[in-house]
Amino acid sequence: MENPDLRLAEEARRRLYRIRGHEVLLDADASLLYGIDGRNLQELLDRLLEDLPDGLIFQLSPTEAEDLRLKSGRLLPCALTERGVAMLAGLLRSEKALKVSLALLYAFSRSGQAQERRFLTQDDLASSVTAVASSSAERSSSARALAPCGPQA
Numbered sequence: 001m002e003n004p005d006l007r008l009a010e011e012a013r014r015r016l017y018r019i020r021g022h023e024v025l026l027d028a029d030a031s032l033l034y035g036i037d038g039r040n041l042q043e044l045l046d047r048l049l050e051d052l053p054d055g056l057i058f059q060l061s062p063t064e065a066e067d068l069r070l071k072s073g074r075l076l077p078c079a080l081t082e083r084g085v086a087m088l089a090g091l092l093r094s095e096k097a098l099k100v101s102l103a104l105l106y107a108f109s110r111s112g113q114a115q116e117r118r119f120l121t122q123d124d125l126a127s128s129v130t131a132v133a134s135s136s137a138e139r140s141s142s143a144r145a146l147a148p149c150g151p152q153a
Contacts, residue, residue, distance in 0.1 A: 005103055008033075012100075013107035017079070019064060023111050024079035025104060026060075026068075033100050034092060044091070045078040056084040082108040 015029040027045055031038040048057055060068075060077050070077060080088060082105065089101030 005099065008100065008103040009106045009110070012104045013111060016107060016111055017068065019060065019079055020058070022055075022079075022081050023108055024081055025085055027078040027080070030080060030085075030088065033104070034088075034097055036092070042075060042078070045080075048087075049078065052084070052087065056081055056087055 012025070012033060015033070016023045016025060018024075025033075027042055028038060030036075031041045034041070045057060049059060057078055057080050060070075060079055062076065065076055085101060085104045085108070089097060092101075
């Protein structure tokens with residue numbers, strides 16, 4: 001497997017926030033990085049909030065959203081931890097999703113939030129993404145509803 005695009009990894013690293021003691025990626029930033037329509041991603045994440053254990057994804061409180069100066073009036077954002085990003089990678093089964101996920105996992109590991117507090121090798125990252133992708137095949141039908149960002153005909 002090739003190394004993650006270092007520019008993409010740096011862009012991903014700049015989009016990580018520390019919330020509730022975790023390095024997280026907000027849903028709006030995930031939408032931009034993955035090139036997925038934000039509303040569709042939000043719907044998928046809302047369904048996942050109900051199904052996944054704590055530590056993968058959580059919804060920000062109104063105070064947390066305000067502290068981040070996010071627009072009021074919109075739905076409260078979801079935050080994906082490193083493991084949540086790996087889970088999302090398994091649902092968004094495409095070449096671009098794999099590249100973005102590798103870059104994000106690399107960014108998490110470089111930010112010092114790797115779960116085992118060690119540097120993840122490229123093989124570790126690839127194995128993590130591959131394992132999540134194969135274990136979440138039954139959830140892939142949820143991801144089919146996602147549409148790419150951009151002008152719609």
